[in-house]
Amino acid sequence: MIEKRQDSHRVTALLREWTDGRTAAMDELLPYVYDELHRRAARYLRRERINHTLQTTALVHEAYLRLVDQEMVEWKDRGHFFAVAAQAMRRILVDHAKHRNRAKRGGPAADLQLDDEFQVPTVESKVDIEALDEALSRLASFDPHQERLVELRYFAGLSLEETAKAMNISRATAAREWQIAKAWLHRELTR
């Protein structure tokens, strides 16, 4: 419990610093969020499959509630948090995919913590996460906003409304941006 409180204190402070303009705070924040989400993701996989979208959202929201002192932050901070969480989720899933692909190719399993909990996956997923990750990084090179949008929508599982709020843009803008991001990424991946 004490450790959790300390985490929460630190995360909240970093979030404030980042919102106040110290961008390096974000990098310091990421490990905390990564760690929390990583733990939660493994647990979530054991839960019932009611609504996939909502479960992913819940995952991120719960990490937020757990890590951030609600009384100390504002909406803007929350948006920042989601951005970090989305990045962390991306990292977690890419690591997972890399490990899985390596295992499939018969190579030695990477010593990655997440995969210890994920066990050996067998079924092909619809999206090649590794390829998507690379494509997304290319997209980010000329449109970082789109990268954030995709992270929030796809990796953090936020709805369009939530994404719009977190990015401080209108829903209509978010919807438009989402369409072209999808189109671009899909083209990259099917090339």
Added chain:
Amino acid sequence: MADRKSVAASRANSLRGEATPMNADLANPKWKRVKEIFHEALRRQPPDRDAYLDESCNGDVGLRIEVESLLLSLNEAKSFLEEPAFMSSADRDVLWQFENGDLVSHYRIVEPIGVGGMGQVYLAEDQKLHRQVALKILPNEVLENNDRLRRFKREALAVSALNHPNILTVFEFDDVDGVPLLASEYVRGSTLRERLEEGPLELGTAIDVAVQVASALQTAHAAGIIHRDIKPENIMIRDDGYVKVLDFGLAKLTGDMRSLETDNTRTQAFSMPGIIMGTATYMSPEQARSRSVDFRTDIFSFGIVLYEMCAGRPPFTGETTTDIIAEIIQKKPSNASAHNPAIPAELDRIINKCLEKECSDRYQTAADLLVDMKTLSKPVEARETTPVESQETQEFQRTPQTDPSQQSPIGGYQNQRLAAVAAGVILILGLIAASYWYFYRDNQIASIAVLPFTNESGNADIEYLSDGMTESLINTLSTLPNLSVKARNTVFRYKGVDNIDEKKVAHELSVQALLLGRVTQRGDDLTLHLSLVDAANGKNLWGEQYDRKIQDLAVLQREITRDVSQKLRARLSNADARDLTKSYTPNSEAYQDYLKGRYFWNKRTPETIPKAIEYFDLAIAKDPGFALAYAGLADSYVVPANRMAPREAMPKAKAAAIRALQIDDSLAEAHTSLARVLQVYEWNWKEAEKEYKRAIELNPAYPVSQQWYRGYFESPLDEALAQRRIAVQLDPLSPIANFELGRAFYLGRQYDKALEQLNKTLELDPSFPAALQYLPLVYIQKGMHDQAVAKVKEVPGSSAMVVNGILGYVLAVAGHEDEARKMLAELQRLRVREYIPAVGIALIYVGLGDKDEALAWLEKGYEERAFQMQFLKVEPSWDPLRNDPRFIHLLRRIGDPE
């Protein structure tokens, strides 16, 4: 912790450094232009779109190709990225913790079944008991809080011990090396969620499922357990239509775990979109507000599930949790019938009553809800077959429960139906309904006799069935408040009587109504016809025919109990809600064996008691969780008719009684059995009294406890006598009760009254062994030795008379010393190979005037803890010994056995 963080940090940083070099072809300004054209193009239909592209790209072929390819790609993308990465990449992989063949504790994993209620579920085989179980692996966080864990264990096992057919049986909760396991009954079927995904349920099916869920809730609530998470995922529909409610109490365990993490930020949690989604849909307003909840939260969630089953969609919806919660707290849902016109108005009413925002406006108990659901299920089922008849049934069932000042709540449905029937029928139905209602309003049935169901098969082999069903019904109805139910022995006097004059019988029994039943069995088919008759005018108030398979006997018993109590309008109050319809075993064969056991037990002869034991043992073998069967077994060991030595029989009786109570502490029968052991064997008077009191509190009409309570050692004679009068009032035609009163008069030295009462007993049952034994004793005390001798010789072959020493005693006192000594020799000889109570031998010595021998044998009686020792203090036959210090010392030791 620090290590993990640094690893995570380095990985996170590497992500940022991995970015590919900038794509020179698509510099920012150009990309901006691509986006603009792309969005504008999307707003146009294809013919206009081409023109727009021609115009806007203005000969820039690269730009045109870029936009066109993106448009084409979007067209193909459709669901691409629409499902969050986490689920598409991870969930599909089915990350099972265990593999087939793994051994977890003593469970061998057979195969994964699914993911549900906070954990993965496997089909596994219990290596110890060789049965299949559903093994749920819970997140190990549940082990963090010991108090919650203990409470959950207690609740899960308690609710499971109720043995309700609609509640999933939990076998074990354990943790193996930090992995919490929940082993439960394995159910073949699908969850209600899965069924709903296949499409809407038939209305009849929906109601059937709802009735079973309500029944489970009723039982759990009566046991003090709230589910807290009623939703389609927690309701299994077995392939044969049986419904099982899963995970009682689990929500509390895991829910607390979750709320622990959010701590004091719970309110914020609920204002956050998406959080704890999935369960929000089925939350009650008080749950949504994080207020404390009681049983009525389950009623609300039940209402949502019922609504969804009938309407094909839940009543409160929204894109985010906040929206859903706002609806749950504020919005009055549209009637379910707005989505499905087949829904009758009455069902709308029931659903709306469940969905009241204020818990005080909802059904206050699941029992009330169940009554309405049951009432509803009839016309809906019948409607599909015979509309006119169903109308009639419906009138009958609804009217007494409907406030006549209001329009019938099922008005719309009724009117539809009524339009279809002739006006004359309406008039007749109206009259019937009115008279029915009148009857109930002004003459609420306060007393009833259930006459022994007649066995119409002509097959004596199934007599246990007709008798047993009658007795079970009497026992459960007896627990209803404000209803006097005539006891078994009183009504069994009418067994086998042809052409019963119902009015006369009702008068004799002074009851307002009679319940008659006829049972027929052909092969596997069992038919029971029940009718409820008004004693005042002989009119049939209600009738129902049940056609079932013999395998469904246990369910049938529950159904008839439910239906009859419902017809009697016996609503249980919130406080003393006791589950009438609780089924003691889901296993019909076990139930049949139990009924057979009771059939033989009731005869209470040395020939039938071993058979009773055999059947109770069989029942237990088939269902080791069948509490009543243990109580029956205890009762078989407790009665002296078993002819067993107390030191052999009584410990068995006690063990069985305790086992019964472990399974179901609310069984009056089991408390009574235990009390009897404590009383007549352990001479633990205080504890015995406690148990009797508890039994009587649980079911004041259970005649056995009333007959045994307040024995002659622990209670003053006048109290013992008064108690036996009560027992007779409760069960006036019972030979046992009447005999007990006769013995009380004898022990109280009121010999004329004793004679009268014993003779009365023999009128009820001319061969009642105990009454025959006491008659000569009374005559001896009256000094009428010849009559006494005549009485003992009237019944030659009575082994009880011999083994209890009564024959020898009477002969001795009457001066037939030689014959008496022959009896002594005979008993000594018999004692070598069977249990002959030492007290009987002592009695003969007293008759012969041999005090030393008498006292020596009484001492042996003390050692063997003989049944008759309980009367020592007051039994007139021992008067010659009363002043002897050895006798006084003996009495003192029994009174204070430790």
